[in-house]
Amino acid sequence: MNILMIEDNEAVCEMMDMFFEKEEWLPVFKGDGKEGLDTFLADPEKWEMIILDLNLPTMDGMQVCREIRKVSQFVPIIMLTARDSESDQVIGLEIGADEYVTKPFSPLTLMARIKALYRRIQLTQPAAADDSDERFDIVTKHVKISTYTREAYIGGENIESLTPKEFEIFALLAKHPKQVFSRENLLTSIWEDPYFGDERTIDAHIKKLRQKIELVSPQIIQTVWGVGYKFDDSVMDE
Structure with a gap:
């Protein structure tokens, strides 16, 4: 795995380098935000994982996360933050981070997060290039989703630029039409590993997902007040 770690703490980089080496991963370390961004922009297709510190010089x-997302909606980003603030965490997720890990952290915890995130977004064999329903493994009256090519269509319109977490939330809800998922249910299902962060993480991802859905259709991700969220594309028949 080609990993770009943008982190200005040399001790943290040296520690993680040892763990990456054991996995035979190929890390590049940058200690400056602008330098790290330039490294990414020089070859965006190269990187399979970004580990990004919140507090960086320059x-x-x-800012780095925003600029990366302008170029790639798909490269997974794990944000490291020493701030134990809910607002910082939610903002980070809203601008495109897929995960956040609060410092100080265990290297084993970060490695587990990297592996789990990479496992979820890694593509399997590509599907055939046709428009038949066999291409899609989740199909409702108005929605078709392929978890193999990570494509999602509503009424024949492609929902573009879904981040890994947005896609997985949408696929899970669409796979169980009208079933209500609490925030805790979604966190447990999507994040896999025990998750101890703020449940508003889900709200941040749902907000961005809804914005992208509304570009092509009526809103089919609905809030069940006091409970959670559900998928219902019958609203498109109204």
């Missing part, structure tokens, strides 16, 4: 992690 350009902070929030």
Whole structure:
């Protein structure tokens, strides 16, 4: 795995380098936000994982994340933050981070997060290039989703630029039409590993997902007040 770690703490980089080496991963370390962004922009297709510190010289992690997402909606980003603030975490997720890990952290915890995130977004064999329903493994009256090619269509319109977490939330809800998922249900299902962060993480991802859905159709991700969220594409028949 080609990993770009943008982190200005040399001790943290040296520690993680040892763990990456054991996995035979290929890390590149940058200690400056602007330098890290330039490294990514020089070859965006190269990187399979971004580990991004929030507090960086020259350009902070929030700015770097925004610029990366302008170029790639798909490269997974794990944000490292020493701030134990819910608002910082939610903002980071809203601008495109897929995960966040609060410092100080265990290297084993970060490695587990990297592996789990990479496992979820890694593509399997590509599907045939046709429009038949066999291409899609989740099909409702108005929605078709392929978890193999990570494509999602509503009424024949492609929902573009879904991040890994947005796609997985949408696929899970669409696979169980009208079933209500609490925030805790979604966190447990999507994040896999025990998750101890703020449940508003889900709200941040749902907000961005809804914005992208509304570009092509009526809103089919509905809020069940006091409970959670559900998928219902019958609203398109109204």
